[in-house]
Amino acid sequence: MTSFFWSNGHLGWAFFGVLVYSVLCLLAGDIVWRLTPAPFRKILAVMALVWVAGVVALVALW
Amino acid sequence: MALLMQALILSSLMATVVMWAVRFPYPTPWLRVLLPARKRWPEREIRDWLQNGRFHPAFLRFFNRDPEREPPSDPGLVAPADGLVTSAEVRDGIRYLVIALSFWDMHVQRSPAAGRVVAIEPNGDEYMDGEGRNFSFLREKHCPVQTRVVIDTPSHGRLAVRLITSVAARRIEVWPDEGDTLARGQRLGRILLGSTVVLEIPERFPICVERGQRVWAGETLVTAGAMS
Numbered sequence: 165m166t167s168f169f170w171s172n173g174h175l176g177w178a179f180f181g182v183l184v185y186s187v188l189c190l191l192a193g194d195i196v197w198r199l200t201p202a203p204f205r206k207i208l209a210v211m212a213l214v215w216v217a218g219v220v221a222l223v224a225l226w
Numbered sequence: 227m228a229l230l231m232q233a234l235i236l237s238s239l240m241a242t243v244v245m246w247a248v249r250f251p252y253p254t255p256w257l258r259v260l261l262p263a264r265k266r267w268p269e270r271e272i273r274d275w276l277q278n279g280r281f282h283p284a285f286l287r288f289f290n291r292d293p294e295r296e297p298p299s300d301p302g303l304v305a306p307a308d309g310l311v312t313s314a315e316v317r318d319g320i321r322y323l324v325i326a327l328s329f330w331d332m333h334v335q336r337s338p339a340a341g342r343v344v345a346i347e348p349n350g351d352e353y354m355d356g357e358g359r360n361f362s363f364l365r366e367k368h369c370p371v372q373t374r375v376v377i378d379t380p381s382h383g384r385l386a387v388r389l390i391t392s393v394a395a396r397r398i399e400v401w402p403d404e405g406d407t408l409a410r411g412q413r414l415g416r417i418l419l420g421s422t423v424v425l426e427i428p429e430r431f432p433i434c435v436e437r438g439q440r441v442w443a444g445e446t447l448v449t450a451g452a453m454s
Contacts, residue, residue, distance in 0.1 A: 172228075173228070173229060174228040174229035174232055175229070175232050180232050180235075180236075183236060183239070184235065184236075184239060187239040187242065187243055190243065190246070191242070191246065191254075191256070191257060194246065194253070194254075194257060195257055195260060195261070198253060198257075198261060198265050199261070199265065
């Protein structure tokens with residue numbers, strides 16, 4: 165059985181990719197927040213956009 | 227096999243997120259290496275460590291660094307400490323060049339000129355200088371503990387370097403003894419978690435640094451030239 169969440173006895177690669185990508189986004193956002201003087205809301209908005217774009221790309225690849 | 231690999235990767239990522247959440251707002255250890263010193267160990271975190279006495283070992287290694295320094299060829303005085311020049315007031319013919327050290331500055335002090343140590347004057351918690359506890363350049367410091375190292379130099383006459391710390395830190399190491407000869411830029415001592423170094427220079431030597439300028443011990447010229 166192959167689905168987004170589960171595939172041949174392991175997590176679906178797209179789902180797995182989304183999980184890994186989400187954690188990396190969180191850590192990257194933290195670094196950006198510490199290193200730039202930009203307001204927190206702006207950083208949050210940009211990171212949310214980047215995250216959504218990445219997830220859409222991963223799902224599209226799947 | 228794929229499931230095992232996924233489980234391993236996801237568990238380490240989960241551990242990273244948990245560590246990130248526990249450490250927040252301070253940076254998680256995984257991210258510290260990517261940050262410059264001031265961001266890697268934020269001031270608030272260092273002040274917490276001062277309260278509980280448990281310092282991050284990597285911060286202590288960073289704080290205790292003691293790099294080699296190469297004095298410039300110009301015979302002028304070199305800065306005795308790393309830090310920011312905050313004042314250069316003159317009183318009674320002496321210029322007091324105040325250098326403020328931050329938690330992230332190198333804390334080993336160096337001799338501003340070649341000469342001989344004629345006196346080492348430690349002043350403890352009870353120190354009063356005749357104008358109240360502080361000179362004007364120390365107005366913001368409430369209980370400074372000072373050690374004043376007086377150096378006789380052939381190039382600039384009698385100088386003094388004051389190493390100043392707070393009662394909270396109160397640890398000053400001075401390495402030469404009275405009568406010892408110092409080379410220009412030679413290591414003089416260390417303030418442990420202290421914050422200020424004052425260089426006392428005869429007023430007749432014009433200084434070439436200004437308030438707000440960053441200086442480096444043993445390398446930055448604070449006066450140009452020497453006595454002819």
